Amino acid sequence: MNISLNKQQHPPEPSRQAPLVPAAATIAGSDSGGGAGIQADLKTFQELGVFGASALTAVTAQNTLGVHGVHPIPPSMVTAQIDAVAEDIGPAAWKTGMLFSAEIIEAVADRASFYKWSRLVVDPVMIAKGGASLLQENAVQALRSLLLPLAQVVTPNIPEAEALTGMRIEAMADRKEAARRIHAWGVKYVVLKGGHGGNRAQSLDLLYDGRVFTEFAAPWIETRHTHGTGCTFAAALTAGLASGLPMDEGVLLAKRFIQAALTNPLNLGAGHGPTNHWGYNRQGTAGVFFQTAPAAAGEGEGWLR
Numbered sequence: 566m567n568i569s570l571n572k573q574q575h576p577p578e579p580s581r582q583a584p585l586v587p588a589a590a591t592i593a594g595s596d597s598g599g600g601a602g603i604q605a606d607l608k609t610f611q612e613l614g615v616f617g618a619s620a621l622t623a624v625t626a627q628n629t630l631g632v633h634g635v636h637p638i639p640p641s642m643v644t645a646q647i648d649a650v651a652e653d654i655g656p657a658a659w660k661t662g663m664l665f666s667a668e669i670i671e672a673v674a675d676r677a678s679f680y681k682w683s684r685l686v687v688d689p690v691m692i693a694k695g696g697a698s699l700l701q702e703n704a705v706q707a708l709r710s711l712l713l714p715l716a717q718v719v720t721p722n723i724p725e726a727e728a729l730t731g732m733r734i735e736a737m738a739d740r741k742e743a744a745r746r747i748h749a750w751g752v753k754y755v756v757l758k759g760g761h762g763g764n765r766a767q768s769l770d771l772l773y774d775g776r777v778f779t780e781f782a783a784p785w786i787e788t789r790h791t792h793g794t795g796c797t798f799a800a801a802l803t804a805g806l807a808s809g810l811p812m813d814e815g816v817l818l819a820k821r822f823i824q825a826a827l828t829n830p831l832n833l834g835a836g837h838g839p840t841n842h843w844g845y846n847r848q849g850t851a852g853v854f855f856q857t858a859p860a861a862a863g864e865g866e867g868w869l870r
């Protein structure tokens with residue numbers, strides 16, 4: 566029998582039938598330990614009923630104790646993966662995670678504007694939990710000037726927001742000022758995550774749409790199993806947007822998902838263990854509070870669901 570590995574002469578006819586599930590794609594690095602990066606994204610998509618596609622930006626040798634090595638993918642290969650997914654699968658939402666270099670950011674921004682993605686979630690990954698750098702220093706500027714203006718939403722943690730804006734963030738007023746500055750670069754929504762906020766009573770995330778601040782708060786969970794919380798949170802938001810949720814409901818879904826994923830740890834690894842991606846569907850979660858600010862006179866304040 567003759568087996569030919571040659572490329573097909575004609576691309577297969579794309580299906581004209583409506584897909585049974587929404588699709589989303591992640592442009593991110595591989596975490597060999599399975600708790601963060603592309604692995605966390607795809608597991609989260611799957612748990613939330615969304616088909617996951619991917620474009621790999623880097624391979625990391627990594628576990629719960631640290632990052633042992635980083636091998637970036639050539640930018641042209643990142644572009645080729647995005648084109649392959651965009652032209653055939655047509656995801657309803659895209660997410661970026663570890664992008665590593667200014668060259669990869671340029672390639673991704675080029676594709677984002679070419680395909681005019683309306684639902685693009687940018688998680689500005691910079692440093693792994695153990696302290697290893699996942700974004701070269703000279704790439705922060707590229708992220709800010711090339712990618713953020715094309716994003717629907719950006720999800721920095723506090724150190725990332727500090728690196729992007731160059732300001733110190735301590736009080737709530739600083740968080741709001743940072744969100745305002747980031748929003749001014751053209752991104753439609755900013756979610757400033759509070760996992761690094763130093764408040765051991767609650768974890769509070771702030772959504773800013775250029776007009777109103779919405780707070781999403783949940784009880785703080787004392788655990789060392791926090792590897793990949795940022796990736797998982799942004800992936801859940803991406804899945805929500807791919808499923809047609811408006812931004813505030815997408816953030817609420819993400820907050821509930823990460824709360825459940827932190828609640829029942831899997832006890833894997835000796836360091837920062839992975840979160841439990843099954844938690845949301847197996848255990849569910851309660852106690853995520855939301856309020857719009859200014860919260861004066863109780864306007865728009867309350868339990869969302």
Ligand SMILES: Nc1ncnc2c1ncn2[C@@H]1O[C@H](COP(=O)(O)OP(=O)(O)OP(=O)(O)O)[C@@H](O)[C@H]1O
Pocket residue numbers: 601692693694721722723758759760761768769770783784785786787788791792793794795796798820823824827
């Ligand atoms: N111990 C905790 N208890 C409750 N919620 C938490 C805790 N740690 C993080 N979160 C929540 O998890 C989400 C991710 O936040 P975080 O600020 O930790 O992201 P990150 O630093 O980008 O994660 P990573 O280190 O994986 O990149 C946010 O919704 C945050 O409020």
Ligand SMILES: Cc1ncc(CO)c(N)n1
Pocket residue numbers: 593594595596601602603625627662663690692693694699792793794795796
């Ligand atoms: C590949 C990868 N992406 C993102 C993070 C951030 O958690 C990580 N540790 N590794």
